[in-house]
Amino acid sequence: MEPESNQKRKLKNGIRDATIVAWFWAISLFWSIGYCWQYGYLIRKDPQGQVVLETILGMPSWAFWGIFSPWVLCAIFTALYGLCLMRDDPPEPDQ
Amino acid sequence: MGIEITWESWQVLAAFGLYLFGVGYLAWFSHSYLKKDNFISDYFLGNRGLGPWVLALSVAATAISGGTFMGFPSLIYSNGWIMALWIAGYMVVPMTGMIFLGRRINHFARISGSVTVPDIFRDRFNSPILGICASLFILFFLIFNLVAQFKAGGLLMKEALRIMPAQAGVEAMRDIDKGAIEIEFKYGDNRRETLSVQKPQVGSTLSLESSSVDEKLKKVELVFLLEGKRYTKTVNFPLSKIQIPFLQIPIDLGYFLGLIIFSLTVISYTTFGGFWAVTWTDVLEGIVMLVGVVILAFLAWNAVPALGEKTGLAAATEHLKNMSSPGSEPGALVYGPGPGHFLTIGLAFSFFCLWPLASAGQPSAMVRLMSFKDTPSLRRALVLVSSYYLLTYFSLLVIFICARSIFPTQYLREIGSEGVPDSIMPALIRHLAHPMIAGVLLAAPYAAIMSTVAAFLLIISSSLVRDLFQRTLYPQASEKTLKWMSYSVTFSVGLIVMLGALRPPDFLQYIIVFTGSGQGAAFLFPMTAVLYWKRATRMGVLAGMAGGFLSLVSLYLLGWMDNWTQVQLGMSQGGSSLASTLQTCLGWIPGWGEMRHDSFAPLFLCGLDPVVWGLLASLALTWGGSLLTRHDETQAEKFFPSR
Incomplete structure (x- = not known):
């Protein structure tokens, strides 16, 4: 078995990863569900009773700001995390 | 009985055959890769040697299943833009599915020598009973899921064959x-x-x-x-029917042939090549899926009827805005909660929990994480998976929003003239593409189903061979015995599931959601405690696993009982006595008596999906159960060193 301090460091790295992921999930949930509930759950109509829909890039604006944009931001953050922020461990020998 | 297949279908099959040839070649290549001296670890875990590309594509291909390519499109087609919120949780799935447990589970499996997910539970507490329970829960959910996946494979192949009805x-x-x-x-x-x-x-x-x-x-x-x-x-x-000796009802010939072709392909390559065959074919399947959806998005975008100056997705959204879905007011296809209150805000919240958390708790995902080579491979794979999901899910949304404007009513369950919503994916492919291209595009959903089925078959086989046979019943088994056990069990499980799919259940998407959320509820928090919490105990983890499983299954059972009661009470005034008794005894439960979209749908207690309650119960029981029982300091020290 390798020196204990090395194992302890790996455990700390794992806990750090898990904590960041938990916050990442909570923030995404809060934004997407909150935004879509506020702007996507009420059918807007003009005085003649016609449905009014604002679109961005062909999709409803609530879907653009509530889902598409945060999804792209999440992908960027995930890439940054994977390429720059996540710490490497030396591989373990298979037992 | 004569089988009439059109020239167009032969072209589709020719293109499809090329793809299957590639799969066969990879299985043969993987078989030669298997080592003789460490068979079990190699057959079920690939000797922990996955690099970034193979890891990324196999994680993505396993997660994307028949539900993604058959059930999800049918829901977009029927419910419109609200499905973007339904699937939105996938924006965090790469992080939750790969990073939350990834590094730690890989490290843990190496120091304990674990090969399967039940191994991890067993080795952490030195408890065979925990390993056996984990194996049984996995078997329960995966066999359910496999029947649904086999059905999707058979339906898809049926669409590729398109056998003409008899004169x-x-x-x-x-x-x-x-x-x-x-x-x-x-x-x-x-x-x-x-x-x-x-x-x-x-x-x-x-x-x-x-x-x-x-x-x-x-x-x-x-x-x-x-x-x-x-x-x-x-x-x-x-359609022509065929009578199977042990089944009383004749089954559709096209589906039967499709199911046989699908089953033989996937069972053969999984049995023959083991983990390496599954991961290498996952790579091919992952590429085929991505290329397929991107090409189909392009074709669908161009096929949308123009509306004034608007074309493509903008025109499709405008068409949907002006449509009225059966039983809903105009605008329901472009605003929440969708036609027939499909996605209430409580359910939207539930699905944002389901996809990220349940995917982290899937044993099939955990096995992939146990097998990567090193953390640089994990980091690079994370980036690839994240881009892959973004591209795939947005392409699917675009394709089937466009499909609704191309086929405004033809595939709706209530008024459709051409088919049911589940067949919209293959039908759209055959409508938009030249037969040779259609063959390649049909390979995309087929690949999605195959990759999931192969991974699940291997997990079931590893549970039976490694966890129940080798580690519980017969620890002295030789390498040769284990090798033939692995081959024969993988093959037999596949055959049994194929027989189960001869008369498949009707509810493809609900079964996939049920099994996915069941595994998440049973395994996520117990596994988190095993990996991160020194104070966790065997009893706490067992209670968490059983609690998550039972609460989720109970809510599904209550939902089925409620659906049955509603039908019985609706059929005759007053209903049967059992239905009346159930109504009287259980009518107080919040969510009882609500209208559901499907008779397989569960009880949505307080408007939330059962996965939320399952996860909460599992968390509370893992935590409470561990605090109330004594933990083994010496056993924990191996995995949680104090220095």
């Missing part, structure tokens, strides 16, 4: 009741068959005005009249 003539047509028409067909050998056809459901009862039969195309066109407005419905001649 027949229409003998009689009867308006049997308010909701249906009965058509009687007569074949050349004097055999007769009656087909009951649902009338278009537009809120009022329609009466049949006229009909015309096209014996060459083997179709009947029915025209209904209501308040001066005409509704047409096209009915295909009945």
Whole structure:
């Protein structure tokens, strides 16, 4: 078995990863569900009773700001995390 | 019985065959890769040698299943833009699915020598009972899921074959009741068959005005009249059936042949090549899926009928805005909660929990994480998976929003004239693409199903061979015995599931959601405690696993009971005595008596999906159970060193 301090460091790295992921999930949930509930759950109509829909890039604006944009931001953050922020461990020998 | 296949279908099959040839080659290549001296670890875990590309594509290909390519498209087609919120949780799935447990589970499996997920539970507490329980829960959910996946594979292959109906003539047509028409067909050998056809459901009862039969195309066109407005419905001649000796009801010949082809392909390569075959074919399948959806998005975008200056997705959204779905007001396809209150805000919240958390708790995902080579491989794979999901899910949304404007009603369950929503994916492919291209595009959903089935087959086989046979019943088994056990068990499980899929259940997407959320509820928090919490105990983890499993299954059972009660009470005034008793005893439960979209749907307690309650119960029991029982300091020290 390798020196204990090395194992302890790996455990700390794992806990750090898990904590960041938990916050990442909570923030995404809060934004997407909150935004879509506020702007996507009420059918807007003009005085003649016609449905009014604002679109961005062909999709409803609530879907653009509530889902598409945060999804792209999440992908960027995930890439940054994977390429720059996540710490490497030396591989373990298979037992 | 003669089988008539069109020239167009032969072209589709030729292109499809090329893809299957690639899969076969990879299986053969993987088989030669298997080492003789460490068979079990190699067959089930690939000797922990996955690099970034293979890891990324195998994680993505395993997660994307028949549900993604058959069930999800049908839901977008039926419910419109609200499905973007339904699937939105996938924006965090790469992080939750790969990073939350990834580094730690890989490290843990290496120091304990674990090969399977039940191994981890067993090795952490030195508890065979925990390993056996984990194996049984995995078997329960995965066998359910596999039957649904096999069904999807059979349906897809049926669409590729498109066997023509047998030659027949229409003998009689009867308006049997308010909701249906009965058509009687007569074949050349004097055999007769009656087909009951649902009338278009537009809120009022329609009466049949006229009909015309096209014996060459083997179709009947029915025209209904209501308040001066005409509704047409096209009915295909009945498909050829085949009688299976042990089944009482004849089954559709196209589906039967499709299921046989699908099953033999996937069972053979999984049995023959083990983990390496599954991961290498995952790579091919992952590439085929991505290329397939991107090409199909391009074709669908261009096929949308222009509306003024608007084209593509903008025109499709405008079409959806102006459409009224059956039973819903205009605008329901572009705003929440969707037609028929499909996605209430409570369910939207539930699905944002389900996808990220349940995917982290899936044993199939955990096995992939146990097998990567080193953390740089994990980091790079994370980036690839994240881009992969973004591209795939947005392409699917675009494709099937466009599909709704291309086929405004043809594939709707209530008024569709061409088919049911589940067949929209293969139908759209065959509508938009040249047959040779269609063959390649049909390989995309087929690949999605194959990769998931192969991974699940291997997990079931590893649970039986490694966890139950080798580690519980017969620890002295030789490498040779284990090798033949692994081959024969993988093959037998595949065959049994194929037999189960001969008469498949109707609820593809709900079964996939049920099994996915069940595994998440049973395994996520117990596994988190095993990996991160020194104070966790065997009893706490067992309670968490059982609690998550039981609460989720109970809510599904309550939902089925409620659905049955509603049908019984609706059929006769007062209903049967059992239905009345259930209504009296269980009517107080929040969510009881609510209308559901499907008879497989669960009870949504307080408007939330069972996965939320399952996860909460599992968390509370893992935590509380561990605090209330004594933990083994010496055992924990191996995995949680104090220095």
